Amino acid sequence: MTSGLWQLVLHGVWVTVQLLVLSALLGGVVAFAAGIGRTHRRWIVRFVAGLYTEVFRGTSALVMIFWVFFVLPLAFGWQLVPLWAGTLALGLTYGAYGAEIVRGALIAVDPAQKEGGIALGFTPAQRLRKIVLPQAVPEMIPPFSNLLIELLKGTALVSVMGMGDLAFSGNLVRLALQESAEIYTYVLLIYFVIAFLLTRGMRALERKLKAGVGRAPVKEKAVAAAEPAGAPVAGGVR
Template identity: 45%
Template sequence: MPFLCRGAVVTLQSTLGGSVIAIAIALVVGLMATSRLRSVRGVARAYMEFFRGTSVLVQLFWLFYAMPILTGYQLDKVGAGILALGLNLGAYGSEVVRGAVQAVPPGQREAAVALNFTPYQRMRYVILPQAFVAMVPPMNNLLIELLKTTSLLSVITVTDLAYQGRLLVNSGSDQLVVFALMLVIYFLFSYLITLLMRYVEGRAARVVGRERPRRRRSAPAVEGAR
């Protein structure tokens, strides 16, 4: 367990770092994809298609092995892994953001225009709060996918959970026990992400007034009422 726990800490760090980068990129690129300027939309679309259309493993190799040859700058192996995860999952998340923003009913936009809101005010106070509620469930899936993708970081010798598990198996530990413990740890991390995102979704829904109304207790019958 000490070996697996050390690997689990590295996996958690990689997941948190990659999530921050992925969410930031998703918001920026997703909003760029909804721009009225064709050039801005083109840049966003090029980024989305490139990182969604290439393997995250190849991107990881490029960042850790090829970039030092081209630029002379060597990234830390954990930093390279976090950056690769963020760039790849950010491309998928940007499509989620774009779809959620465009799914806001046109009547909401027209109401904001009628209130003489500026484009920034429409996006900040009307469109994004409603779109955020729709973003959370698919973002939950992407963050869980990012967690599972951290197992690829072991190919550049990042000592994550998958790397430590393979070391234990190669050293003669019981494979069934090691893989069972790894399975439980990955599941617990995934479940924690789900709980957190459900809480965020509930708070966001209450902010925009989408909370399910509570059922009122029926008034007691009045005796003698006709």
């Protein structure tokens, strides 16, 4: 392989990473919105969030990409830049999977924690932000880590639409060299390395978040009410 071809591959890596970061951000926002929506008090919010998750989980990511690239411009007159079209399709599809993770983690929080919040007169938003989420988020990290790997693998799909990501540059190199074993081995290895780095990063994040659970905020004085997990010892401080 010549250096020119390597440059092509590196550019592909850059596009893949960009797409991964953008769609992970969109997917994360959508996942939290839909996941929290599914535990909302009003049935209409639960229904809309549930409909979104079922539809986007039900259909295939590749079909969704085709739809965003071909149907959206015709039907609504929105012609998106390929990067944004890919981000939209991937973010919405994987966001729907993420919504299930968020919902699962939210209902897994001990009901007594929520009741404690009610007893202390917290508003629903405060309960969510100060009591439920800090305990639920660390539990979401391992499944989110798996989902992130799925998303990384999903980004290869945009190459079908001619976007110059890593898989696409692999195809170009194959056409240039008329030889496929070498370049595809490299491409697979690069994907593997990215996935490995992602899992490591997520594991570090999980450790960091778990260490913060049950501690009082730094700037305030430690009061018993700020310790969600500290119920048995709450009366013991003299």
